Amino acid sequence: ADVKVGLLGGISGPIAAMAPPMIDAAKLAFAQVNEQGGVLGGQKIVTVVGDSACNPQNGVDAASKLVNVEQVTALVGPHCSGPVIAVANSVAAPAGVALITPSGTSPEITGLDDKGTVYRTVPSDDYQGRALARTLVAQGTKNVAVAYLNNDYGSGLAGAFKAEFETQGGKISGYAAHEEGKASYRTNLAELSRGGADTLVIFDYGDGSGLTILRQALENGFFTNFVGGDGMKSDAPIKELGAENLTTFVASSPMGEASSSLDSFNKAFTAAGGSADAIFVANSYDAAFVLALAIEKAGGDKAKVPAAISAVSDGKGEAVAAGEWKKAVELIKAGKEIDYKGAAGDLNFDANGDVPGAYGLFSIDGESFKLQTPMN
Amino acid sequence: MTLLELMNFYVIPGLVLGSIYAVGAVGITLVFGILRFAHLAHGDLATFGAFAALAVVTASGISPWAALPIAMALCALIAIGIDKVFYDYLTDRPKIITVMASLGIALMLRAVIQVIWGVDTETYSRGLVRPENYWGLRLRDREIFTMLAMFAIVGVLWVFLQKTKWGKAMRAMSDNPDLALLSGVDNRRTTMLTWAIVGALCAASGFFLGLNTELKALMGWTMLLPMFAAAILGGVGRVEGAVLGGLVVGVAEELSVLVLPSEYKAAMAFVILLLILLVRPTGLLKGKLL
Amino acid sequence: MTNTSKTTPTLVMKDVRAGYGDADILHDINIKVARREIVSIIGPNGAGKSTAMKAVFGLLNVRGGSITVAGQDMTGWKPNKIVQNGVCYVPQVNNVFREMTVLENLEMGAFLRKGDFTAALDRVFSLFPDLRERRSAMAGSLSGGQRQMVAMGRALMLDPVLLLLDEPTAGLSPKYMEQIFEITRSVRDTDVSILLVEQHAKQALTFSDRAYVLAAGQNRHEGTGEGLLADREVAEMFLGG
Amino acid sequence: MEIPGILIYAMSMAIFMGIYAILALGLNIQWGFTGLFNAGIAGFFAVGAYTSALVTSALSANHLGGLDLPVPVGWAAAMLVAGLVAWPIGKICLRFRSDYLAIATIGVAEIIRLVIKSEGWLTGGARGVTKIPRPLASDNYALSELSYLALVVIVLFCIYLLVEKQLKAPWGRMMRGIRDNELAANAMGKNIERRRLEAFIFGAAIMGLGGAMLAHYYRSITPEAIDPMIATFLVWIMLILGGSGNNRGAILGVVVVWTIWSMSEFVTDQLPEEYAIKAKYMRVFIIGLMLQLVLRFRPEGILPEADQKSAQRRK
Amino acid sequence: MLEVDQLTKSFGGFKAVQSCSLSVKEGTITGLVGPNGAGKTTLFNLIAGAFQPTSGSIHFMGKDVTSLSSDKLFHRGLVRTFQIPHEFHRLTVLENLMLVPENQLGENLLANWLRSGQVRAQEELTRQKAWETLEFLELTHVADERAGNLSGGQKKLLELGRTMMTDAKLVLLDEPAAGVNRTLLRKLEEKIQILNKERGYTFMLIEHDMEMIEKLCDPVICMAEGSVLIAGSFAQVRSDKRVLEAYLGEVVGDAA
Numbered sequence A: 001a002d003v004k005v006g007l008l009g010g011i012s013g014p015i016a017a018m019a020p021p022m023i024d025a026a027k028l029a030f031a032q033v034n035e036q037g038g039v040l041g042g043q044k045i046v047t048v049v050g051d052s053a054c055n056p057q058n059g060v061d062a063a064s065k066l067v068n069v070e071q072v073t074a075l076v077g078p079h080c081s082g083p084v085i086a087v088a089n090s091v092a093a094p095a096g097v098a099l100i101t102p103s104g105t106s107p108e109i110t111g112l113d114d115k116g117t118v119y120r121t122v123p124s125d126d127y128q129g130r131a132l133a134r135t136l137v138a139q140g141t142k143n144v145a146v147a148y149l150n151n152d153y154g155s156g157l158a159g160a161f162k163a164e165f166e167t168q169g170g171k172i173s174g175y176a177a178h179e180e181g182k183a184s185y186r187t188n189l190a191e192l193s194r195g196g197a198d199t200l201v202i203f204d205y206g207d208g209s210g211l212t213i214l215r216q217a218l219e220n221g222f223f224t225n226f227v228g229g230d231g232m233k234s235d236a237p238i239k240e241l242g243a244e245n246l247t248t249f250v251a252s253s254p255m256g257e258a259s260s261s262l263d264s265f266n267k268a269f270t271a272a273g274g275s276a277d278a279i280f281v282a283n284s285y286d287a288a289f290v291l292a293l294a295i296e297k298a299g300g301d302k303a304k305v306p307a308a309i310s311a312v313s314d315g316k317g318e319a320v321a322a323g324e325w326k327k328a329v330e331l332i333k334a335g336k337e338i339d340y341k342g343a344a345g346d347l348n349f350d351a352n353g354d355v356p357g358a359y360g361l362f363s364i365d366g367e368s369f370k371l372q373t374p375m376n
Numbered sequence B: 001m002t003l004l005e006l007m008n009f010y011v012i013p014g015l016v017l018g019s020i021y022a023v024g025a026v027g028i029t030l031v032f033g034i035l036r037f038a039h040l041a042h043g044d045l046a047t048f049g050a051f052a053a054l055a056v057v058t059a060s061g062i063s064p065w066a067a068l069p070i071a072m073a074l075c076a077l078i079a080i081g082i083d084k085v086f087y088d089y090l091t092d093r094p095k096i097i098t099v100m101a102s103l104g105i106a107l108m109l110r111a112v113i114q115v116i117w118g119v120d121t122e123t124y125s126r127g128l129v130r131p132e133n134y135w136g137l138r139l140r141d142r143e144i145f146t147m148l149a150m151f152a153i154v155g156v157l158w159v160f161l162q163k164t165k166w167g168k169a170m171r172a173m174s175d176n177p178d179l180a181l182l183s184g185v186d187n188r189r190t191t192m193l194t195w196a197i198v199g200a201l202c203a204a205s206g207f208f209l210g211l212n213t214e215l216k217a218l219m220g221w222t223m224l225l226p227m228f229a230a231a232i233l234g235g236v237g238r239v240e241g242a243v244l245g246g247l248v249v250g251v252a253e254e255l256s257v258l259v260l261p262s263e264y265k266a267a268m269a270f271v272i273l274l275l276i277l278l279v280r281p282t283g284l285l286k287g288k289l290l
Numbered sequence C: 001m002t003n004t005s006k007t008t009p010t011l012v013m014k015d016v017r018a019g020y021g022d023a024d025i026l027h028d029i030n031i032k033v034a035r036r037e038i039v040s041i042i043g044p045n046g047a048g049k050s051t052a053m054k055a056v057f058g059l060l061n062v063r064g065g066s067i068t069v070a071g072q073d074m075t076g077w078k079p080n081k082i083v084q085n086g087v088c089y090v091p092q093v094n095n096v097f098r099e100m101t102v103l104e105n106l107e108m109g110a111f112l113r114k115g116d117f118t119a120a121l122d123r124v125f126s127l128f129p130d131l132r133e134r135r136s137a138m139a140g141s142l143s144g145g146q147r148q149m150v151a152m153g154r155a156l157m158l159d160p161v162l163l164l165l166d167e168p169t170a171g172l173s174p175k176y177m178e179q180i181f182e183i184t185r186s187v188r189d190t191d192v193s194i195l196l197v198e199q200h201a202k203q204a205l206t207f208s209d210r211a212y213v214l215a216a217g218q219n220r221h222e223g224t225g226e227g228l229l230a231d232r233e234v235a236e237m238f239l240g241g
Numbered sequence D: 001m002e003i004p005g006i007l008i009y010a011m012s013m014a015i016f017m018g019i020y021a022i023l024a025l026g027l028n029i030q031w032g033f034t035g036l037f038n039a040g041i042a043g044f045f046a047v048g049a050y051t052s053a054l055v056t057s058a059l060s061a062n063h064l065g066g067l068d069l070p071v072p073v074g075w076a077a078a079m080l081v082a083g084l085v086a087w088p089i090g091k092i093c094l095r096f097r098s099d100y101l102a103i104a105t106i107g108v109a110e111i112i113r114l115v116i117k118s119e120g121w122l123t124g125g126a127r128g129v130t131k132i133p134r135p136l137a138s139d140n141y142a143l144s145e146l147s148y149l150a151l152v153v154i155v156l157f158c159i160y161l162l163v164e165k166q167l168k169a170p171w172g173r174m175m176r177g178i179r180d181n182e183l184a185a186n187a188m189g190k191n192i193e194r195r196r197l198e199a200f201i202f203g204a205a206i207m208g209l210g211g212a213m214l215a216h217y218y219r220s221i222t223p224e225a226i227d228p229m230i231a232t233f234l235v236w237i238m239l240i241l242g243g244s245g246n247n248r249g250a251i252l253g254v255v256v257v258w259t260i261w262s263m264s265e266f267v268t269d270q271l272p273e274e275y276a277i278k279a280k281y282m283r284v285f286i287i288g289l290m291l292q293l294v295l296r297f298r299p300e301g302i303l304p305e306a307d308q309k310s311a312q313r314r315k
Numbered sequence E: 001m002l003e004v005d006q007l008t009k010s011f012g013g014f015k016a017v018q019s020c021s022l023s024v025k026e027g028t029i030t031g032l033v034g035p036n037g038a039g040k041t042t043l044f045n046l047i048a049g050a051f052q053p054t055s056g057s058i059h060f061m062g063k064d065v066t067s068l069s070s071d072k073l074f075h076r077g078l079v080r081t082f083q084i085p086h087e088f089h090r091l092t093v094l095e096n097l098m099l100v101p102e103n104q105l106g107e108n109l110l111a112n113w114l115r116s117g118q119v120r121a122q123e124e125l126t127r128q129k130a131w132e133t134l135e136f137l138e139l140t141h142v143a144d145e146r147a148g149n150l151s152g153g154q155k156k157l158l159e160l161g162r163t164m165m166t167d168a169k170l171v172l173l174d175e176p177a178a179g180v181n182r183t184l185l186r187k188l189e190e191k192i193q194i195l196n197k198e199r200g201y202t203f204m205l206i207e208h209d210m211e212m213i214e215k216l217c218d219p220v221i222c223m224a225e226g227s228v229l230i231a232g233s234f235a236q237v238r239s240d241k242r243v244l245e246a247y248l249g250e251v252v253g254d255a256a
């Protein structure tokens, strides 16, 4: 028999552009599993894709279909925080089905009363915002303006960044939220630049309004340096604006200690036709891979999968890197503890299903992002 | 802040944005005024037009401006087709039904766009275009062209509606379709012509939006509300009004960050709209009270 | 059309069955209008008089019978095509373009006319001087009687072969009522056939060549104007004694 | 295990339908009876959802409220506050007609949405409100779905009776009269402004209740739930397809549209795996197409507005 | 009972009613005639509160009602019909009539629930009255038809029927005869007389049908170009030279 896993993503709706690569990355992980012998002694993992459209109504409906009708063993997704919370509350937790979101960054997810079913492979915004703030101050950037997207992702990151940056003695000379989908952000930029900062920090998506902001800032010469969160570490700016125009642009992104994991993912994903710089793809891959490990560990028992997820990546045991499925299976068979070190970080789930995360600051080199400095 | 700064960073962006809104709003106001319903598929048809132009550009390598007429023609045909297949048989029903049908069309068009062109962000030409300096005013070529083209398109349309029999036939049909028939107006052909114009305008507005920013599968849908606001603001059924409304909404949105937190920028169009409607319930230029 | 013989009737409605929804309103109606003839239809409210006129124009479902204009079978034609063939119609209600000016309304009457129509316009304005005065007023703001004039004027902008008038005098002052009858007669004299619905039945019968009485969607009586006027039953039932 | 799963799915579908039916009935009062083109359903929905959320959830540093009151109090508060919010909006906007009103109410709903997103002290901002209690919840998945479904059905039934009785009563007749011809209704002594406001508030309160019920179902409410597509336009599609002016039609419309909305995913899932993502776009296409088909065959709605036939022809 | 003083109404620059003064005595059937576009309907709209006058005043039953809205005037006993029928097109004919009576308990949201027995009883009475009206107007066969589907004349009858559904003091009728079958019209005339004599309704009647004016109205007021030309008995008005010329279109000296 096959093991069914649900991939729940915001395929239609506001993050339509981000969802497909994320789904592809998750599928890549399962493909690797299947190639390397499958789960539970030769069974294949098959995926069923559901569309949460980035709103709770569709999310819960799609999750209900996956869990109740398709009888999936676990869910990877949804992508947006709102549906994550709603699905966790009204489907995953009641049904006791594990849920790993690769991109739900809201702090609210931490404290959900989820009976241990909810995990995420993306760190809560808190960590990244603070790490980025520290790194910038350490690099000598003391005065910045912040433009953030008015959603859970943008406002979460911006809030954390602001608090830490100011504690570190930095000055935020402009701080403003914006709505997505507008054609012009030039006056926003003009307002922000009036504070006198020459660095703009953008917490937005690089293939959405973040790109528009970056473009309009560059074209009109509003700022000289640009810093983005992980959402901005997207191939879209390179593709649309040209690498030659982005020499002063850096973006932070989660990464693991074992950068071999990231390399191996990058290689595999590029080979499969994906863009490794797309937003949240590594997190998505990790979510799928760790889930496969947990299924193996739980022996296919749906009810045991949630607990198994934290067991396979809790910082204890033999390290397993991205793509090393065969090795992991053998270890599990041998009854050894394993510790998955993912492409987007080491994971190491805490009791709430959150990951602490480690970050690096990336700059553009050639046509893709290259690690500039690790952040802490 | 100097006057020049105000112009460069607030007013000019507002006018460019307003011009983009205006082209869309003119189409919306035509459907409103002539066919008497709110065309919710307008934004997605605009997206379709923008992507069609992109397809032409990538396939043949011609300049985006040369692709524009092709996209306009294509969208005109598609608009006529949509009307023939989906809206036409609802003509005699309450207009709200056609509004719902157009919502369905919006979904269908969006799906088609996503299937054909995917969901990635695209541009007509890669790279940056920095503005030129005209006596202190900073303008990019494409911004000048956008504004000029907007006035040209709207001007031609206005003359066409004023000077030809078609304009009158359209108004007659919208006023009293049965009586128009009895006067010898061929309502079918008039409707077709209306859709051809509306489709072409859709393509143009999508194109300008894409030219000045990027092309995204949902770009039209997110622009729909401000465009509607512009159309209503100008007075329903009034082409000049739609242009005025578009410019007002565009400039007001851009200037709003001076007084409001920027997260409320999106609401600006509606605040202006509500205020103006309170004073002039028929819009800036007297529109029809439907 | 011009070469149809003098004896071909301008309008023949033969056994016309028609209705709005599923139910029939008209049950096998027969109406004939010869060349240069004024024919009126009278009958109680809701008898189907207006419906009969709409049936000629295909504005509702014609389910049986045939409609022939000047020898040409026009059953099932589109209204705009029927107009092109020289049939003009003034409906009873909704007979002006409310959001167009008086002048534009009249111009719409000449929509099919090629070339200059100032002469026709002048004629209408001299018939209804009130309209000349209010030429740039929106038709929707006009008084009831003025609208009726606009509607009538609109029909006079073309040179039809057949004119269908649905209660053209309703709401008009006595002065204009007389005038409308006058106009009708003079139009008839320019080789136009006229079919007319009237509630001013006595006046209508007086100057009609022939008349039909409809009741409940059926032909009840027909005859010459004077003949029907003299008929006691008709007088009692339909003319108000 | 197969059969119960499908049953639970059916229950969750039915819960959605029930809640959307409440929204559709609220809209029916405004549009179906009174002819008010309210395109700001999402606004009242949100006000209701957030009100009940703040009233019934536990104290939290992230947002106002946290009164921890019983759920029925929250629902009552949702109706009350939604009605209260509707009052000034109605006062200002109801002077506009048809499409003008539509765009004005869309605007108001957008403003409400932005306030909810941006004023974090009040609503939790983008984080929303979580930990909203769900009434009658139990550890058993099927059982808690079933009991919530029962609750939704009971509330829906009450609302239906309420609205239906109003429609059949002289009140409904008067409202339909105002809808059909304002001038004449005014000349017949009906106070148009007050009556329209009355219907607007009545409908908004019911929409508020719908919002509250959805929030308690998710045990959370975030700004994503008040997207105009899912919270306004979808309800409009349901009402118009079902038959505006007819309460049973409204409910039937909800059932049909939600079924299309939800089940279409199964259809497109039949496509081979490598088209899984395109299949979701196709699904949106199918939804659009199905709408067209329903309109094609039932252009007046599935159950059109019924004429109130005189029961006895002669006494 | 009705005093109109120096009433003026202009639309843009166009004065539809100009310094118009007239009065209507209780218990009369006052006829209002005048050429098309004289401002008769506009005057009705002003009296009934559908338009606000530009200047001038209106007193009804001794009270100033100049700026009162239609619904308030209705409650004071003033009912009007429209020249161009304003039916409730999606309501049935019966409902069109049942909607009219004032102070219906069932129009109150709460009373509907708290006093449903009374509401039902009231409905029964209203229904009965509506049926009687339909019978009189010969419209029973279309009672369940949507009013929008009526013929032109039937709509006018329905318009008239609404005034019979309430106890009015002053009824303004705007061309009730236009488009109505003459046989039925004779009956209507009788009904108006009965209402006038037995129920004490005061009527104000715009008509172009001279037969009807002659039979019913005294006094008759003739308007032209927005103001009153002459008021008096039918014979007086009928023989006035200006009236003959402007309105009746007869060459002076010609006998009727």
Ligand SMILES: Nc1ncnc2c1ncn2[C@@H]1O[C@H](COP(=O)(O)OP(=O)(O)OP(=O)(O)O)[C@@H](O)[C@H]1O
Binding pocket: C134, C137, C141, C142, C143, C144, C145, C146, C171, E011, E014, E015, E016, E034, E035, E036, E037, E038, E039, E040, E041, E042, E043, E083
């Ligand atoms: N809303 C309006 N806007 C502009 N002009 C108007 C408006 N209503 C009426 N008028 C003008 O006022 C004049 C008087 O109109 P009114 O309807 O009062 O005439 P009337 O005496 O009732 O005529 P009829 O006998 O034809 O019904 C007309 O010339 C008309 O065009």
Ligand SMILES: Nc1ncnc2c1ncn2[C@@H]1O[C@H](COP(=O)(O)OP(=O)(O)OP(=O)(O)O)[C@@H](O)[C@H]1O
Binding pocket: C020, C021, C025, C043, C044, C045, C046, C047, C048, C049, C050, C051, C052, C092, E142, E145, E148, E149, E150, E151, E152, E153, E154, E155, E179
């Ligand atoms: N649009 C419609 N839909 C349904 N029924 C209609 C429609 N129009 C008219 N009817 C019905 O058809 C019948 C005939 O109407 P018609 O308008 O032909 O009457 P008419 O003889 O012209 O009367 P009138 O003298 O009052 O104008 C009436 O009973 C009316 O109720």
Ligand SMILES: [Mg+2]
Binding pocket: C049, C050, C051, C092, C166, E151, E152, E153
């Ligand atoms: Mg008729």
Ligand SMILES: [Mg+2]
Binding pocket: C143, C144, C145, E040, E041, E042, E083, E174
């Ligand atoms: Mg009048």
